[in-house]
């Protein structure tokens with residue numbers, strides 16, 4: 316239990332250290348689509364690149380995945396949302412609900428048991444935790460870019476912010 320609390324604190328601290336910017340408009344995902352933990356629901360989000368980006372102030376569209384990470388409680392912290400664009404070379408990652416089904420060489424590279432679903436990039440086998448998008452293995456230089464679940468209201472999860480770096484390195 317103490318260990319779980321420690322992991323939760325680390326994940327939360329990492330999320331707090333990221334910088335987020337508002338999306339062009341919030342994305343609303345119906346709670347009915349997010350009843351079961353560790354099932355991903357895809358969404359599309361629109362943003363605008365930062366003034367300091369290589370192509371500044373341009374509309375940009377992202378595909379994301381949102382996952383419920385615990386049963387019951389409908390709080391923003393119960394959901395995580397990431398961009399499917401792999402931070403290595405930009406391939407789309409896929410959601411793997413059962414980590415036991417990963418290819419053996421990928422499991423070997425992770426090197427430890429994984430409790431929950433993972434994201435896998437088939438291009439060069441980077442893997443990421445579904446809990447928060449952090450990198451598990453492979454050549455990706457960082458975890459998946461994050462969206463912020465800002466509230467749960469009107470029977471929907473609201474995703475209204477995106478990690479600033481994603482608006483810079485596109």
Ligand code: FES
Pocket residue numbers: 401402403404405406436437438439440441453454455
């Ligand atoms: S593009 Fe994803 S691991 Fe290379």
